[in-house]
Amino acid sequence: MRILIIADEVWNDEVHGNNVLSNWFSGFDAEFAHIYGSPGSPKNNSCTNYFQVTDIMMAKSILGKPAGRAFKISVSDMQQENGSVAEAKPEKFYQIMKSMTGEGLRTVREMIWQAGKYDTVALKKFVTDFNPDIVFCPRLLTPKVLRLEKIVSTMTKAPFVAFTADDEASLMQVSYSPLFWIKRHLFRKQFKKHIGLYKHYYTFSEEQANEYHRLYNVPASTLYKGGNFNTEFKPKQVHEPIRMVYAGRFYCSRWKTLGQISKAIKNINSAGVRIIMDVYTPDTVTDEQRSAICLSEDVQIKGRVTPAELREIYAVSDIALHVESFEKKYKYATRVSFSTKIVDLMASSCAIMAICWHQHAGYQYLKKNDAAFCIPATDEIEPVLRRIAHNPVVIEEYAKKAWKCGKKHHSTKEIQAQIMEKFTSVIEDSKILSMKSTL
Numbered sequence: 090m091r092i093l094i095i096a097d098e099v100w101n102d103e104v105h106g107n108n109v110l111s112n113w114f115s116g117f118d119a120e121f122a123h124i125y126g127s128p129g130s131p132k133n134n135s136c137t138n139y140f141q142v143t144d145i146m147m148a149k150s151i152l153g154k155p156a157g158r159a160f161k162i163s164v165s166d167m168q169q170e171n172g173s174v175a176e177a178k179p180e181k182f183y184q185i186m187k188s189m190t191g192e193g194l195r196t197v198r199e200m201i202w203q204a205g206k207y208d209t210v211a212l213k214k215f216v217t218d219f220n221p222d223i224v225f226c227p228r229l230l231t232p233k234v235l236r237l238e239k240i241v242s243t244m245t246k247a248p249f250v251a252f253t254a255d256d257e258a259s260l261m262q263v264s265y266s267p268l269f270w271i272k273r274h275l276f277r278k279q280f281k282k283h284i285g286l287y288k289h290y291y292t293f294s295e296e297q298a299n300e301y302h303r304l305y306n307v308p309a310s311t312l313y314k315g316g317n318f319n320t321e322f323k324p325k326q327v328h329e330p331i332r333m334v335y336a337g338r339f340y341c342s343r344w345k346t347l348g349q350i351s352k353a354i355k356n357i358n359s360a361g362v363r364i365i366m367d368v369y370t371p372d373t374v375t376d377e378q379r380s381a382i383c384l385s386e387d388v389q390i391k392g393r394v395t396p397a398e399l400r401e402i403y404a405v406s407d408i409a410l411h412v413e414s415f416e417k418k419y420k421y422a423t424r425v426s427f428s429t430k431i432v433d434l435m436a437s438s439c440a441i442m443a444i445c446w447h448q449h450a451g452y453q454y455l456k457k458n459d460a461a462f463c464i465p466a467t468d469e470i471e472p473v474l475r476r477i478a479h480n481p482v483v484i485e486e487y488a489k490k491a492w493k494c495g496k497k498h499h500s501t502k503e504i505q506a507q508i509m510e511k512f513t514s515v516i517e518d519s520k521i522l523s524m525k526s527t528l
Contacts, residue, residue, distance in 0.1 A: 090119040090512065093221035093247065094136070095238055097228050099125050099175075101132040103395070109429055110227065111135065112314050112501065113508055122219040124212075124241065126202075126233060130175040132167045140215045142237070143176050144198070147205030155208035159215045196268060202233040207240060216244040222516050226287075227252040232276060235283055242286055248519040250512065252291040252312060256425050259300075263418035281305065288515045293427030294450035312508070314429045315501030316436040322492040325438060327407050327481045330358075330387075333366040333442070335410040336399050337430060339378060341423055342414035346444055346467065348381035350410070351388045353471035358387050363478040366410075369394050369402070403437035407484050408462075408477075411455075413445040415467055420446040427451045435460065435495030440487035444470060460494035462487060 094100070094110070100123055102111050114121065114135050121136035128143045139160055146156035160175060224247050228234050242249065256262070258280040264270065284290070284305045291312035292298045298309040333354075335347060347368060354364050368382060371393040382388060394402065403409060411431055413423050427450045434441045441461035445452040455461040464473050477483060 090509075090516070091219060091222045092119050092121050092512070093216065093219060093224045093241075093245070094121060094123045095125075095224060095226045095228070095234070095241060096123070097126050097231070097234055099127050099129040099131050099141075100136055101129060103132055104129060108133075109314050112429075113505060117505060118509070122215070122221065124215070124237070126237065128176050130167070130170070131162065132170070134164055134168075137161055137163055137167075138219060139175065140212060141175050142207065144201065145176065147201050150205040150207075151201070155206045155211075157208040157212055159211055193268065196272065199232050199272075203236065207237075209240065212240065213244045216241060221245055221247040223247050223512050224249045225252070225512075226250070227291075229253055229255040230257045230280065230283075232279070235279060238286065239283070246519075246523065248288040248515050249286050250289045250291070250515055251287045253297075254293045254426055254429075256297075256422065261421050261424065263421055288519065289511060292425065294425040296450065296453075297425040310511075313427070313499055313504065314432040315504035316432045316495050316499045318436060318492065318496035318500055322489055322496075323438065324485050324489065325404075327484045328405075330362045331364045331408065331478065331481060331484065332406045333364060333408045333410060334369070334402060334406040334439070335366065335412065336369040336394070336402070337412075337428075339370055339372045339374070341419040342416050343412050344378045344382060345416070346412040346414060347410075348384075349467040349470055350412070350444070350474075351382050351384045353474050354387055355385045356471060357475055357478055358385065362387055364474060365389075367391055367402070367406075369399065400437070403434075403439050406437075406439050407481075407488075408442050409434045409437055409439035411441060411443045411445070411451060411461070413449055413451075415446060420449070424448060425450050427454060431455070432495060432499045435491045435499060438488060438492070440484045441491045442473075455494075458490075458494045458498075460487075460491045 100108065100110050102108050111133050117135065122138040123131065123136050124140045126142050131139060140157060141160070142157045150156040224241065224245065226238055226249060230253060238249070258277045260273065262273065284307055287307055290301050290307045290309040292301065292309060293311065293313065295311050298311055301307055301309040337343065350366065354366055357363050364387070366388045368388070368390045369392065370390070374390055379390060382390060411428060411434065414420065431451055441455065442464065443452050443455045443461045444464045447465035452463060452465065456463045462473060464470055
């Protein structure tokens with residue numbers, strides 16, 4: 090099976106530690122090619138054939154050379170970081186691009202991708218030479234990606250399958266920018282036309298899968314990240330004090346929820362240290378964030394760690410945190426998200442504590458499967474932590490529940506079998522339809 094992947098981000102397991110592509114496709118019986126729209130070099134054990142387009146290429150293409158370049162790189166060179174001809178990431182330029190938080194500035198960036206010219210000759214050669222059996226699009230669909238998918242769809246008869254982990258086109262959003270809503274409505278019209286391209290649509294959220302099937306009549310189902318649950322669960326003794334850990338970004342005001350946890354810990358520890366919390370984030374921490382989170386010496390921010398280091402940290406921790414913001418804007422924005430980190434937490438031997446809006450997809454899943462301490466409001470954080478501090482044996486119980494949920498629903502082997510079965514079915518159905526159309 091030849092699988093062409095179209096994604097916004099580079100397939101690099103070190104840059105994206107929770108990269109689901111390697112989780113889904115490591116050891117998969119297939120050949121891969123990857124088209125991506127960002128700077129940086131790939132680093133994985135599955136794919137050696139790439140076509141890259143970046144912001145800089147697109148900006149230059151408006152008046153100059155068309156954008157995009159194909160390249161090949163061996164797995165050994167990727168691991169040694171040698172021999173890549175991919176465009177490197179100019180840190181200053183992309184810091185500016187990522188800082189474009191205003192709707193007007195984001196629109197300028199989108200316009201560059203709409204006005205820029207793809208090197209369609211090179212892109213078509215890349216697609217034709219690879220001759221895919223199926224095109225897989227794991228991404229948040231944006232005008233940028235939509236245009237790229239449409240162009241590629243004219244270059245191959247292979248069926249398309251999509252995956253999203255985000256709210257792509259619903260109106261359940263919060264914004265006071267007229268430009269945001271104009272763009273949202275225009276994109277919804279494009280989305281409704283474009284979604285007919287896909288033979289199947291994967292989501293992280295069962296609610297979103299049902300919604301897409303109902304609204305757009307596209308076959309849809311959930312697809313989760315897999316985990317390693319091959320061994321039996323090994324219980325570990327709860328530490329004194331209880332060790333809590335958060336690993337992740339601060340964006341979408343998650344840091345404010347961490348601040349509420351820190352406040353609860355400070356109150357609980359007033360008569361003696363019962364709970365400590367370590368926070369690991371790749372983000373640059375502002376003074377405001379540090380002041381909100383580090384309310385006592387019992388809460389520490391310790392910066393970035395590698396996925397391997399994080400596994401070691403989880404091994405000596407008791408409770409692993411999954412948190413989201415309670416601000417309305419971000420509650421809606423992350424409503425259908427199911428963090429890939431949740432499956433990692435299930436395999437971590439820690440108990441999971443999910444502190445999120447009760448309509449958040451990850452919260453609903455963990456609550457439904459009784460796989461975590463689930464806290465749907467900030468004023469419930471301290472009471473729950475106090476009960477746990479007085480009866481820490483429940484940590485062992487929920488660590489086992491999380492593991493059992495992971496073993497039942499998230500075995501990597503079963504997830505990969507699920508993908509293979511669906512892709513094979515889509516390819517066969519596409520061949521049958523193609524044969525009928527020629528009769």
